[in-house]
Amino acid sequence: MRREQLVANIRNKKSFLCVGLDPVVERIPAFLNDFEDPIFEFNKRIIDATKDYCVAYKPNIAFYEALGLKGWESLEKTVNYIPDSHFKIADAKRADIGNTSKAYAKAFFETLPFDAITIAPYMGEDSITPFLEYENKWVIILGLTSNKGSKDFQLIQTAEGQLYEKVLTTCSSFGDDSNIMFVVGATQTNQMQRIREIIPNHFLLIPGIGAQGGDLKSTVEHTINKDVGILINSSRSIIYADHSEKFDEFAKNEALSLQKDMSDFLRISV
Amino acid sequence: MRREQLVANIRNKKSFLCVGLDPVVERIPAFLNDFEDPIFEFNKRIIDATKDYCVAYKPNIAFYEALGLKGWESLEKTVNYIPDSHFKIADAKRADIGNTSKAYAKAFFETLPFDAITIAPYMGEDSITPFLEYENKWVIILGLTSNKGSKDFQLIQTAEGQLYEKVLTTCSSFGDDSNIMFVVGATQTNQMQRIREIIPNHFLLIPGIGAQGGDLKSTVEHTINKDVGILINSSRSIIYADHSEKFDEFAKNEALSLQKDMSDFLRISV
Numbered sequence: 001m002r003r004e005q006l007v008a009n010i011r012n013k014k015s016f017l018c019v020g021l022d023p024v025v026e027r028i029p030a031f032l033n034d035f036e037d038p039i040f041e042f043n044k045r046i047i048d049a050t051k052d053y054c055v056a057y058k059p060n061i062a063f064y065e066a067l068g069l070k071g072w073e074s075l076e077k078t079v080n081y082i083p084d085s086h087f088k089i090a091d092a093k094r095a096d097i098g099n100t101s102k103a104y105a106k107a108f109f110e111t112l113p114f115d116a117i118t119i120a121p122y123m124g125e126d127s128i129t130p131f132l133e134y135e136n137k138w139v140i141i142l143g144l145t146s147n148k149g150s151k152d153f154q155l156i157q158t159a160e161g162q163l164y165e166k167v168l169t170t171c172s173s174f175g176d177d178s179n180i181m182f183v184v185g186a187t188q189t190n191q192m193q194r195i196r197e198i199i200p201n202h203f204l205l206i207p208g209i210g211a212q213g214g215d216l217k218s219t220v221e222h223t224i225n226k227d228v229g230i231l232i233n234s235s236r237s238i239i240y241a242d243h244s245e246k247f248d249e250f251a252k253n254e255a256l257s258l259q260k261d262m263s264d265f266l267r268i269s270v
Numbered sequence: 271m272r273r274e275q276l277v278a279n280i281r282n283k284k285s286f287l288c289v290g291l292d293p294v295v296e297r298i299p300a301f302l303n304d305f306e307d308p309i310f311e312f313n314k315r316i317i318d319a320t321k322d323y324c325v326a327y328k329p330n331i332a333f334y335e336a337l338g339l340k341g342w343e344s345l346e347k348t349v350n351y352i353p354d355s356h357f358k359i360a361d362a363k364r365a366d367i368g369n370t371s372k373a374y375a376k377a378f379f380e381t382l383p384f385d386a387i388t389i390a391p392y393m394g395e396d397s398i399t400p401f402l403e404y405e406n407k408w409v410i411i412l413g414l415t416s417n418k419g420s421k422d423f424q425l426i427q428t429a430e431g432q433l434y435e436k437v438l439t440t441c442s443s444f445g446d447d448s449n450i451m452f453v454v455g456a457t458q459t460n461q462m463q464r465i466r467e468i469i470p471n472h473f474l475l476i477p478g479i480g481a482q483g484g485d486l487k488s489t490v491e492h493t494i495n496k497d498v499g500i501l502i503n504s505s506r507s508i509i510y511a512d513h514s515e516k517f518d519e520f521a522k523n524e525a526l527s528l529q530k531d532m533s534d535f536l537r538i539s540v
Contacts, residue, residue: 067381149395153440
């Protein structure tokens, strides 16, 4: 998907919500176990219920791989079920030597029809550029993550600022703001101004709202830019809003509520 | 697999060879395409041909994911075909927030019977510890990789040494030398003495011999320790030694030749 299209979708829907599709067999409503593919059935209903209120979906690949072959099958069905109007993110946090990253790019951009993949930056340029050879596909590089462990390396001082600052500066030079985004956790509000100084125009994928404790208002205020420039991800607070047969109605209400808040920010800010 | 068992296997076989199982459909011998599962058939013959000369196998997951569902099936069959006597490494370079790393650990340690998984350290402690909750399973953390991009971040100066030094110091404290190893590229001979100062006892998984240009002799001399403490990986130089129907004989000869060299080092060094 091209940047212009993504921005247009956000403006049309008044939403920059990304729904994380992270199903765990033990947490999905029990009645779904009567279906042939409970995980896909769960995702399908979540997608049907939320698609009007979000612009992107983000399956985290871990939850599918945990189930082996069956999980991979559910993932294939899920990504093919997501409407073409929606930005499809493989939250995979991959990257390897060039030859191998090429195989990962094939996995997520050819074999599966994702628009974007999340990437871990530790291995540097030649582990990232193979993904950038695909037109209108995106890499979303880990910048500053939402978890406690982000302090172990991302926040340490280097000769060129904190490590995450160096990552933003260096990695943004591998492509441009039409094929690179960065992951910035919603829990990292102290650093957001600095992040926007380094990459004012890039889209940020922001997880950590809800279950992980990030605050929507303060996150948006610190990161929104002239093209909106943010995708706020919510997974557990939407998909596990309820565990009854009506879980999809609760998911819809959660998504709608987030979309309404987003609509207000868009009216005020940009 | 316990460390003592791995060390005993190395001494008994006089080999610290790990064979990388990285099959690409376009590169495997054409006659294999007549089989129902050419990738598994390829791996099976490579395993049969090399198992007497190596102590470990390392499928890089990218090459299987590139093929989607069929690839995942070939991976399952492959890892189940590797004899229990061999150390099974999922070269996956995963890691995510704790909740998600737990799902990856399930994928590779429960759903699939791997002994070890490679890990990218950028997200820090809570992205790594979920893997360490499994008894006799290992994480193999990226320290200093063999590729050109390793200089982008791994070699930059931080307040606590170069980033990779900080990664070795910090990550080695998450577990011990019976459940953590580090990836060190064979192309990084300049740094190997320093690496052994920081982690004298940990096993190193060393790729980069052969196709990537690393030299076996100098690598071994700089890294071998009292428990041998190294697994040298070779992928392309073994599995693609030949493209005829006799590719497995060539693979066997390559593995045997490396094992002979290793046997000499073991006689001299430890």
